[in-house]
Amino acid sequence: MTNYLDFEKPLAEIEGKAEELRALARQSEGMDVEDEAKALDKKAADMLADMYKSLTPWRKCQVARHPDRPHCRDYIDALFTEFTPLAGDRNFADDLAVMGGMARLGDRPVVLIGHEKGHDTKSRIERNFGMARPEGYRKAVRLMQLADRFNLPVITLVDTAGAYPGKGAEERGQSEAIARSTEACLSIGVPLVSVIIGEGGSGGAVAFASANRVAMLEHSVYSVISPEGCASILWKDSEKMREAAEALRLTAQDLTKLGVCDRIIPEPLGGAHRARPDTITRVGTVIEEMLGELSGMSRKDLIANRRRKFLDIGSKGLAA
Template identity: 45%
Template sequence: MSLDYLEFEKPIAELQEKIAELQRVSSAGELNLGAEISRLRAKNLRLTKEIFAKLGAWQITQIARHPLRPYTLDYIERIVVDFQELHGDRMYSDDGAIVAGLGWIDGHRIAIVGHQKGRDTKQRTRRNFGMARPEGYRKAQRIMRLAERFSLPVVTFIDTPGAYPGVGAEERGQSQAIAQSIEVMATLKTPIISVVIGEGGSGGALAIGVCDKLLMLKYSTYAVISPEGCASILWKSADKAAEAAEAMGVTTRELSKFGLVDEVIAEPLGGAHRDYDETARSVKDKIVDALREFENVDNEQLLENRYARLMSFGKFELKA
């Protein structure tokens, strides 16, 4: 699989290209280049570690948006047993930007809700680039209420630039659907575990992100608006997106300082797209740990803890 290197990864890509060329020559039997290939591989590993040790917020944002990054269905395929997808909001239609259903993780029966982007043009159109419409969030609410009815924990996978802002979505009550989702999750009498696997953008992410435990992959982001949107408002130019990303504190490093993230999940060197299986195993382990953590918590205590968690976010000072 082509790794589709990002701009800041060009030195890695160039070195990888040299390694590939030497492998082609060596496999043709013309020369034995094993020692040189090993040397370049070691150099490539060192270079990758150096680059990824000092990533800025904008570079991490690019990784979070990487077109080959694993999406919700990729995780479901690897960590969920007997997944049964459920469709439709029983009001308007089925929204492909939201995947929802029931399944098993390590013996735990759960309900799953997640954003889904597409790999190619056809899929991206069907999934609307992971930007859900009102019917998507109403589908999510339906599945969550079903989970509450049968005492199933809810696991959500967050990966969206934001809720779809189109005219049709607004006409069908986009803001109301998001508000209702937040209300449903705030009062749901069953554990909720949310995992940010890519972009956590604006209300579109928050609509399935009110939870008892928030997990984030190391190179994912979470913010009230995209860096480009913030730059367009503050500097009247999306070209300032990199500066906006730094100022907004969209990365796990910054969010952890403010206690907004409960746990950061490690990714393979180079990002989750370098190894789907390893990333999925790490995500599964953290989800299973969280499910066990809430096994013996009664509903009343669960709601009290959730309320206290939400109220702990942010600080303000009253000045005379």
């Protein structure tokens, strides 16, 4: 069953009518409705193409948050072999919002780290909707240090509304854990590539995405704060999230101009959730390309390349 976003309601009506016609034909022998159903399919396809031709930043936020969008677990299952999860931060606990471990991408051994939001109510609660606690970021630091020790490339998959802001997380040093994770990203002497597969929210995303190469799916978003949070602060009205989304320049297209994003991964028409296997394949191809660009670079050059990238962010897009 397709989950439709608010702006897709007209599309839902047309696709629903086509399905109703086909269901009626299945129940009534001799009824031929295929021509009418195909006409509705054509109308729906044209409407879908028109909708996604020029999505507003706020609509891109909605697409990036779609519950059926592929999550970290889906990419691990489809792209990687021999995945061995490594749990815990060796300090407090294991954070299920962060998945990590060793795996193979083709014949290449890698260390993989990513946010996992969950796919149903139970798993979303267990995973805390992808919002990591301090132990999640400390687990990531441990894995990055492991990768550095054994000279393994690091791949991070970012999909979080932001780090968890709860009382317990703050008591256990949330900001310090995020800073340590960001520091580890900038300090390891192995290739580090990151893909924003959904939401990239605030420091919770930067802690995984301070990489040599950062790619974004076409309809993903990456921002210092959510549009709702920005609107609440600036206008004292969370309903102004559309205006905030425009001002934040959080789309992949805007962030490529600013130098935050290195490349955009095209999504299938209608978003990643409408063709999950195709999306996952495209992401895998880009990850391999980015790792290929970094192969052969020395530890010193990898670290210098990464730091220079972040020092240069915004310099070519401020006048845009």
